[in-house]
Amino acid sequence: MMKAGFLRDLLFAAVVLIVLIVVPFIFTKPSLRDFLIYVMAYGLLAMSLNLLVGLTGLVSFGHAAFFVSGAYMFGLLMQSGRVSIPVAIFVTVLGTAVLALVIGAICVRLKEIYFSFITLAFQMFIHSIILTWVSLTGGDQGLRGGIPRPPFFGIDLSSGVSLYIFSACVFVVCILIMRQVWQSPFGYTLRLIRDNPNRANYLGVDIVRMKLGVFILAGAMASVAGILLSLFVSGAYPEFGFWTTSGEAIFMIMLGGSQLFVGPIIGAILLRLLEHFVSIYTEYHGLVLGIVILAIVLGLRQGVADYVVEYLQRRKEAKVPAAKEAAFVKERVA
Amino acid sequence: MNLEALASCLSSSACAVTQISTALIIGMLLFMVASGLSLIFGVLGVINFAHGAFYMAGAYIAFFTYQATSSFFLAFLAGALGAGLIGIIFERFIISKVYGKDILMQLLVCYAIILIFDDLVKIIAGPEYKMMGMPDVFALPPLEFAGGFVPAYYVFMIVASLSIGAMLWLAIEKTRIGKIIRALAINPQMVGALGINTTLLYAAVFGVGSMLAGIAGSLAAPTRTLTPGMGLSILIESFIVTVIGGMGSIVGALIAALLIGFTRAFGAIGFPLFVDGIMFGMMAVVLIIKPSGLLGREIAR
Numbered sequence A: 001m002m003k004a005g006f007l008r009d010l011l012f013a014a015v016v017l018i019v020l021i022v023v024p025f026i027f028t029k030p031s032l033r034d035f036l037i038y039v040m041a042y043g044l045l046a047m048s049l050n051l052l053v054g055l056t057g058l059v060s061f062g063h064a065a066f067f068v069s070g071a072y073m074f075g076l077l078m079q080s081g082r083v084s085i086p087v088a089i090f091v092t093v094l095g096t097a098v099l100a101l102v103i104g105a106i107c108v109r110l111k112e113i114y115f116s117f118i119t120l121a122f123q124m125f126i127h128s129i130i131l132t133w134v135s136l137t138g139g140d141q142g143l144r145g146g147i148p149r150p151p152f153f154g155i156d157l158s159s160g161v162s163l164y165i166f167s168a169c170v171f172v173v174c175i176l177i178m179r180q181v182w183q184s185p186f187g188y189t190l191r192l193i194r195d196n197p198n199r200a201n202y203l204g205v206d207i208v209r210m211k212l213g214v215f216i217l218a219g220a221m222a223s224v225a226g227i228l229l230s231l232f233v234s235g236a237y238p239e240f241g242f243w244t245t246s247g248e249a250i251f252m253i254m255l256g257g258s259q260l261f262v263g264p265i266i267g268a269i270l271l272r273l274l275e276h277f278v279s280i281y282t283e284y285h286g287l288v289l290g291i292v293i294l295a296i297v298l299g300l301r302q303g304v305a306d307y308v309v310e311y312l313q314r315r316k317e318a319k320v321p322a323a324k325e326a327a328f329v330k331e332r333v334a
Numbered sequence B: 001m002n003l004e005a006l007a008s009c010l011s012s013s014a015c016a017v018t019q020i021s022t023a024l025i026i027g028m029l030l031f032m033v034a035s036g037l038s039l040i041f042g043v044l045g046v047i048n049f050a051h052g053a054f055y056m057a058g059a060y061i062a063f064f065t066y067q068a069t070s071s072f073f074l075a076f077l078a079g080a081l082g083a084g085l086i087g088i089i090f091e092r093f094i095i096s097k098v099y100g101k102d103i104l105m106q107l108l109v110c111y112a113i114i115l116i117f118d119d120l121v122k123i124i125a126g127p128e129y130k131m132m133g134m135p136d137v138f139a140l141p142p143l144e145f146a147g148g149f150v151p152a153y154y155v156f157m158i159v160a161s162l163s164i165g166a167m168l169w170l171a172i173e174k175t176r177i178g179k180i181i182r183a184l185a186i187n188p189q190m191v192g193a194l195g196i197n198t199t200l201l202y203a204a205v206f207g208v209g210s211m212l213a214g215i216a217g218s219l220a221a222p223t224r225t226l227t228p229g230m231g232l233s234i235l236i237e238s239f240i241v242t243v244i245g246g247m248g249s250i251v252g253a254l255i256a257a258l259l260i261g262f263t264r265a266f267g268a269i270g271f272p273l274f275v276d277g278i279m280f281g282m283m284a285v286v287l288i289i290k291p292s293g294l295l296g297r298e299i300a301r
Helices: A002-026 A030-056 A064-080 A085-107 A112-132 A160-183 A185-195 A197-202 A207-233 A243-256 A263-281 A285-300 A304-333 B003-011 B013-044 B051-069 B072-093 B103-125 B152-174 B176-186 B188-193 B198-220 B230-245 B250-270 B272-289
Strands: B143-145 B148-150
Touching (some): A002 A030, A030 A160, A030 A207, A064 A085, A064 A112, A064 A243, A112 B103, A112 B230, A112 B272, A160 A185, A160 A207, A285 B103, B003 B250, B013 B148, B013 B152, B013 B198, B051 B072, B072 B198, B103 B230, B148 B152, B152 B198, B152 B250, B176 B198, B230 B250, B230 B272, B250 B272
Antiparallel strands (some): B143 B148
16 A cells, blocks of 8 residues: 555656656746746745644744755855765755754754744844854855856756756655655654644654654755755855745745645745736735735635645535435435 | 954943943833733734734834824824724734634734735835934933933933833733733633623733834834834844743843843944844743743743
């Protein structure tokens, strides 16, 4: 059963990858490719955050800490000129995982809003360090001078197309990993912790360890998102680690839906499209965005993807009893 | 980092007095905003992320009233009452719809309000910076303390904030209505069962909380530039204050606000880039050692 599920996910991932790679060749506008890379980087950030928010019920306000650490660690490693891209990615993900271990070990012991606040505090602390340590990070100017992309295994990322294909592959692999966690016994344990921590405790689940585990995984995945964005913009900026970036990721989750696996990506696409089209028609896009949010929260009371899934389920359920009744009536007439 | 500058400032009494007065007015503004935030959280259990928008509303209403009437006291009154009124409307029509929902829904609603308010201000007042200028009433020579000079308006701000804070504390701790509000925070069903209109009371508490933000805004108007994004920066700082002081505690908010005020004022000389880092570091330390804050009562673990 697990095997069949995994094969299905693998097939699905392959289809997504092919679509992602083919689409920019059919519609050759460069703005579409930029749009897709943006959605991949921020979508990955939002999906990794949703491992905490939707799956475990841990509302982190400071997830961008790992996003920015990914971007800066990777950028600095590449600028040192001593490592290849795969090694730099590996070291960055590992380094961010260690950072997440240290921060998480302190944070996951706190509950609810206090968890949110302490993650925010750590994130802003890291943001201030980046701003202050000018000699290493370039301060508020960001990591300038570009990020070199030396070829590796015969792959040259200097052209836009190859960079895009590389990003798409990394993105799909990360999504596949998160999908496996989402469906694994570990994932169901996390849902149990979210819904009924006392029961999880009685069943002998080590709650702190489980939370720490998912915190590290989410941090590592966020660092990959940071790497993708830093490769794309060829730099790293302190804004990646400002609280607004975390806020945007939360916003994507809420817009798309936290219970459906792909909800955050849908949210990322919706948000980007919304910003794009609203800013064409009016300069007051905050006003329009605010009204849309209010309509979604007060009208749907959940994310768009969650709402659609629930609506379809309700329709299915409404159909099933009706069909049964019809069959029953037919039988009696006969 | 420039710790010599900090040391030399501390050794000269003129510089020290100037910085202390700056610390006090930053602290007092934060105290006003944070005590409203804290009051709303303590009684209603919602975290009002839109609080900065009320601060901004108070400042702009005061600014326009002052332009129209050139009376600072009318402007002050209008800023406070206007923000309070907006708060009541916001509570009744929007935030009360998400009571008891998860915190993300509340966060999102407040974020929407911030976006809408910022753009409304841009539409009504224009995107450029606004300066109210010092009101004529306070065009007095600065007062001298130990070689340093403090503007008369600063003294007024400090006295006004402290007395409003004291009145709030007395009202909550010593009066009958204060007792009802404290009961409402603990057991709203029982308060309702005793024949008290809890809906009205919730709206009133939210109104008072927003009014405190409006007071801060109108007190800040003569000394700060007004911009459409001014609510957000003070919001983040007042969150630090509420977390350090303890959610729901007015005295805690005062102590924490002063702590942040002094960090800001002296940090601006000694370590201007790392002021935020120190503030968030303090917040993290408090959360690690005593998550409920210095004077908070709630158990947070």
